[in-house]
Amino acid sequence: MASLSTAWSCFVVAGSGLRRAVKADGDDPGKPNSNYLQTSFLGSFPARVAQVRGGSSSSRRRGPSVPFVKCENAQKDEFENVSVERPPYYSYLDSTSGQLEPASGARAAIPGEEYWPEGTASRVRAARAPEPTGKSLGSPSYGKSPGSRRKKYKTSVAASESAGGHSRSNDLLVPEAASGSSQTDLILSDSETPETSDDATEEHKDSSTEYVVYQTEPEEEETGYDLDKKLGRPHSFINPKVRKPIEEPLTSEELWWNWRKPDKEQWSRWQRRRPDVETVFLKAMAETGQVKLYGDHPTLTETSLYRARRHLFKEERLQAEQDRLEEIGPLAYYSEWVSAWKQDTSREAVQKHFEETGEDENTQLIEMFQHQTDREYRIMMGTDMRIPRDPLAMRMREDQIKQIWGGDPVYPTINYIQDPNEIIDYRGPDFHEPTPNMLAHLKEQGKIISREELEKILAKEKTEEIEITDMDEAMARAVDIGENDKFGMNRGQRSPIELDLSCG
Amino acid sequence: MTLSVPLPQPNHFFNSSIEQRKRLPGGIPPARPGYHLDRDRRASNVGPITAAPSLVDSPSSFPLFQRPPTQESLSELEPADPDFYKIGYVRSMRAYGIEFKEGPDGFGVYASKDVEPLRRARVIMEIPLELMLTIRQKPPWMFFPDIIPIGHPIFDIINSTDPETEWDLRMACLLLYAFDKQDNFWQLYGDFLPSADECTSLLLATEGDLSELQDPTLATTMKQQQGRVLDFWGKHWHNGAPLKIKRLARDPEKFTWAVSVAQTRSIGMQIRIGALVQESNMLIPYADMLNHSFQPNCFLHWRFKDHMLEVMINAGQRIRKGDEMTLNYLGSQKNNIFMQRYGFSSPENPWDVIEFSGNARIHLDSFLSVFNISGLPDEYYHKSPDHLPNVGGTFMDGAVLAAARALPTWSDRDLPALPSMERKAAKELQEECQQMLVQFPTTLEQDQEILDSMPQSRTFEAAIKYRLHRKLYIQKVIQALDMYQELLLY
Numbered sequence: 001m002a003s004l005s006t007a008w009s010c011f012v013v014a015g016s017g018l019r020r021a022v023k024a025d026g027d028d029p030g031k032p033n034s035n036y037l038q039t040s041f042l043g044s045f046p047a048r049v050a051q052v053r054g055g056s057s058s059s060r061r062r063g064p065s066v067p068f069v070k071c072e073n074a075q076k077d078e079f080e081n082v083s084v085e086r087p088p089y090y091s092y093l094d095s096t097s098g099q100l101e102p103a104s105g106a107r108a109a110i111p112g113e114e115y116w117p118e119g120t121a122s123r124v125r126a127a128r129a130p131e132p133t134g135k136s137l138g139s140p141s142y143g144k145s146p147g148s149r150r151k152k153y154k155t156s157v158a159a160s161e162s163a164g165g166h167s168r169s170n171d172l173l174v175p176e177a178a179s180g181s182s183q184t185d186l187i188l189s190d191s192e193t194p195e196t197s198d199d200a201t202e203e204h205k206d207s208s209t210e211y212v213v214y215q216t217e218p219e220e221e222e223t224g225y226d227l228d229k230k231l232g233r234p235h236s237f238i239n240p241k242v243r244k245p246i247e248e249p250l251t252s253e254e255l256w257w258n259w260r261k262p263d264k265e266q267w268s269r270w271q272r273r274r275p276d277v278e279t280v281f282l283k284a285m286a287e288t289g290q291v292k293l294y295g296d297h298p299t300l301t302e303t304s305l306y307r308a309r310r311h312l313f314k315e316e317r318l319q320a321e322q323d324r325l326e327e328i329g330p331l332a333y334y335s336e337w338v339s340a341w342k343q344d345t346s347r348e349a350v351q352k353h354f355e356e357t358g359e360d361e362n363t364q365l366i367e368m369f370q371h372q373t374d375r376e377y378r379i380m381m382g383t384d385m386r387i388p389r390d391p392l393a394m395r396m397r398e399d400q401i402k403q404i405w406g407g408d409p410v411y412p413t414i415n416y417i418q419d420p421n422e423i424i425d426y427r428g429p430d431f432h433e434p435t436p437n438m439l440a441h442l443k444e445q446g447k448i449i450s451r452e453e454l455e456k457i458l459a460k461e462k463t464e465e466i467e468i469t470d471m472d473e474a475m476a477r478a479v480d481i482g483e484n485d486k487f488g489m490n491r492g493q494r495s496p497i498e499l500d501l502s503c504g
Numbered sequence: 505m506t507l508s509v510p511l512p513q514p515n516h517f518f519n520s521s522i523e524q525r526k527r528l529p530g531g532i533p534p535a536r537p538g539y540h541l542d543r544d545r546r547a548s549n550v551g552p553i554t555a556a557p558s559l560v561d562s563p564s565s566f567p568l569f570q571r572p573p574t575q576e577s578l579s580e581l582e583p584a585d586p587d588f589y590k591i592g593y594v595r596s597m598r599a600y601g602i603e604f605k606e607g608p609d610g611f612g613v614y615a616s617k618d619v620e621p622l623r624r625a626r627v628i629m630e631i632p633l634e635l636m637l638t639i640r641q642k643p644p645w646m647f648f649p650d651i652i653p654i655g656h657p658i659f660d661i662i663n664s665t666d667p668e669t670e671w672d673l674r675m676a677c678l679l680l681y682a683f684d685k686q687d688n689f690w691q692l693y694g695d696f697l698p699s700a701d702e703c704t705s706l707l708l709a710t711e712g713d714l715s716e717l718q719d720p721t722l723a724t725t726m727k728q729q730q731g732r733v734l735d736f737w738g739k740h741w742h743n744g745a746p747l748k749i750k751r752l753a754r755d756p757e758k759f760t761w762a763v764s765v766a767q768t769r770s771i772g773m774q775i776r777i778g779a780l781v782q783e784s785n786m787l788i789p790y791a792d793m794l795n796h797s798f799q800p801n802c803f804l805h806w807r808f809k810d811h812m813l814e815v816m817i818n819a820g821q822r823i824r825k826g827d828e829m830t831l832n833y834l835g836s837q838k839n840n841i842f843m844q845r846y847g848f849s850s851p852e853n854p855w856d857v858i859e860f861s862g863n864a865r866i867h868l869d870s871f872l873s874v875f876n877i878s879g880l881p882d883e884y885y886h887k888s889p890d891h892l893p894n895v896g897g898t899f900m901d902g903a904v905l906a907a908a909r910a911l912p913t914w915s916d917r918d919l920p921a922l923p924s925m926e927r928k929a930a931k932e933l934q935e936e937c938q939q940m941l942v943q944f945p946t947t948l949e950q951d952q953e954i955l956d957s958m959p960q961s962r963t964f965e966a967a968i969k970y971r972l973h974r975k976l977y978i979q980k981v982i983q984a985l986d987m988y989q990e991l992l993l994y
């Protein structure tokens with residue numbers, strides 16, 4: 001609590017220092033300080049008066065030894081400016097003005113001139129125009145003598161008298177010599193005020209009216225195209241200085257939204273080249289010049305050949321890397337990915353370090369990896385999408401990519417567009433081949449058997465004939481009413497029929 | 505035609521002031537403040553009339569009248585009476601960035617600050633409909649604002665006018681009525697209109713003035729016009745007319761003045777009010793103080809939303825402080841039309857025409873290329889380098905454009921012109937022009953002298969200026985042909 005008491009004692013001194021000079025506390029034990037305290041921390045720290053009192057009493061104990069309390073920690077100049085007022089209940093940063101606004105009572109920002117309804121700008125301008133000041137010399141004649149308040153520069157020459165007899169009103173006759181001397185003051189004062197009256201600017205929409213300073217030297221002006229553009233004169237659309245030459249417009253083939261006709265008039269769309277990942281890759285590689293093809297499209301042979309080559313190269317490369325790792329040691333190998341590790345990474349250095357500090361290779365490796373940055377790690381591992389691994393073969397053109405993976409799902413690519421005029425051809429690629437003998441074909445496949453075989457099979461599968469007397473109840477109870485051929489009409493025929501049944 | 509053509513306004517001031525300096529012996533004598541014949545600031549008397557600054561001082565551009573290009577402060581221009589703007593301001597008319605100044609030749613509107621060339625046209629004045637006097641050009645006559653009460657005999661007079669031809673008489677009646685109507689804005693504004701002796705319209709010109717024109721057709725036209733006006737007045741303001749009518753124009757001069765004001769200051773625009781799109785003749789209070797220029801920097805626009813007429817600066821127009829705001833009144837017309845309607849003329853009217861007889865023709869394309877004129881024949885323009893103000897006055901101005909149109913030319917695609925033939929043709933044309941000049945009773949210099957001395961009246965002055973401008977124009981054509989012959993290169 002010692003620190004607390006000292007803190008509070010500092011407070012005491014500081015607080016009282018705000019109001020009045022620090023008084024020696026030795027005079028009056030107890031009371032005056034508390035008075036100070038109470039006045040100083042009136043609203044803010046009501047709860048702490050007691051503590052302060054405690055602090056002050058502790059400081060009082062030290063009183064006799066030290067004439068007046070001194071702050072140990074704080075300097076005299078550090079005053080904490082405590083406001084008597086409470087902080088506002090809620091305040092926020094106004095999004096439009098960027099200033100602190102109280103929660104209540106703030107007005108919404110007035111939109112700028114762009115958002116005013118039509119005609120407001122002119123009304124505002126009219127309202128802002130300053131009122132003319134100035135005292136007029138003459139007075140209106142209310143239609144009686146038109147032209148009476150003009151300043152006439154004609155002298156009273158005995159010229160032709162016109163019907164407007166009042167034209168020689170001499171009130172305003174200002175001969176120049178007289179004007180120079182006597183009425184100069186009046187005229188000057190008049191001349192200033194109408195100027196101000198008529199100087200109502202409508203230039204600046206929102207800013208206050210300011211006078212434009214007349215510059216005697218011509219400023220650097222734009223010329224040529226920029227001047228025309230600024231003045232609104234007719235000018236070409238593009239600045240001729242920065243204009244790039246017009247390239248050939250894309251042919252309709254190239255435009256992505258255009259229907260494409262199939263190339264080389266095939267019978268069926270299925271006859272076109274179907275893009276394969278490998279094929280497209282290879283074509284791209286050929287275009288970048290890494291690989292030489294025989295024609296302009298890789299054949300299957302070439303495709304497989306180069307796929308094998310790529311595989312082999314990859315293996316070779318991996319092997320080389322492995323060898324390198326074994327050769328120079330892991331520390332040197334992986335230090336490629338740690339740019340912050342500047343120390344010597346050769347095997348000897350590693351060995352030396354091991355001897356010195358006892359850290360073996362792995363530990364040193366770990367130590368080195370502590371210096372690796374995140375990005376480097378990701379590059380090393382090759383797993384981050386954001387850091388692209390870019391083998392040359394991957395730099396494919398857009399149409400090549402589109403061939404394989406398709407294009408923008410929102411704006412589909414040519415391949416996904418169907419030609420509305422297309423006559424859909426369901427023929428297969430071997431359409432030209434004669435219809436095979438289906439029967440023989442199916443027979444070979446074993447899907448069809450001949451009728452004889454069928455019959456044979458069926459015959460094998462015949463159901464067994466069970467000889468049972470043809471006697472059932474109904475028959476048993478039947479009265480023989482002479483249906484049987486007693487007189488031998490059908491006798492001869494029964495047995496052959498029975499025989500047949502048993503056979504078939 | 506918003507040509508971004510330099511012919512910067514200040515030039516004209518310089519020229520004018522230079523001229524003044526020359527004419528006024530030492531300082532500014534008190535006796536002659538009124539006769540600064542700076543061709544620039546025409547009496548906007550008749551308000552917007554007299555082309556102000558566009559009337560470049562040709563003498564300064566003549567090699568004969570070279571003047572040192574010094575600047576004189578525009579002490580000629582004084583700010584207008586503050587009440588002028590105040591009466592409008594109170595009635596919700598606004599002027600932004602401009603001042604109304606008054607010079608020896610009348611009112612003008614000048615920019616009080618710079619305006620950068622921007623893509624949007626800037627409004628410099630907006631005038632509400634309530635301040636205007638508007639009447640539809642065709643029957644049914646619709647008046648905006650509707651000040652004529654039902655049954656007032658003035659309506660019958662207006663109704664009796666011919667819709668096609670007598671629009672100015674209608675406007676004059678309306679104007680006179682407005683002067684008489686209590687609490688009408690024009691009672692106050694009328695004090696700032698040019699009075700009868702300041703108005704340069706030829707309707708107010710006397711016989712003598714008209715004969716000074718040295719243009720008989722124009723003189724007869726004007727006489728007809730005057731007769732027509734007087735007839736009209738006589739017809740409707742006879743002795744038996746009701747007092748309501750009589751008090752509007754007690755004498756024919758007043759009526760003639762009203763007609764001249766109507767002719768010179770009214771603007772015919774197509775406006776939309778409510779659902780109706782109408783062509784109307786409008787007398788617009790403050791917009792008629794704008795002077796004319798063939799390269800205007802302002803235009804008028806009707807804002808339908810609150811029925812305001814806006815005077816707007818052309819987009820892309822750079823305005824310096826003190827530039828005069830100008831309108832194009834009539835478009836492409838010859839000087840005599842301007843003279844007839846507005847009472848002013850310009851030596852630089854790019855549409856002025858000289859009738860050549862004879863077969864001499866010059867090659868159009870080479871003529872245009874000599875003076876670096878570009879554009880289609882309807883819109884010839886020339887470019888002078890921007891950074892050089894035409895202080896000393898270069899040769900090129902509207903008169904050369906007019907020459908390009910007026911001279912008989914031939915153009916046959918690729919066929920080159922033979923220099924000798926060209927020169928010959930040019931010489932022939934020059935001779936014709938010289939003959940025309942000779943046929944005038946007075947010469948250029950004499951006209952100039954007359955102007956330098958005190959002309960009796962504004963109309964006289966205007967007439968003299970008209971013929972002077974004509975001669976200047978012809979002289980310019982001669983000079984242009986000279987230059988053409990010189991610069992004909994192969």
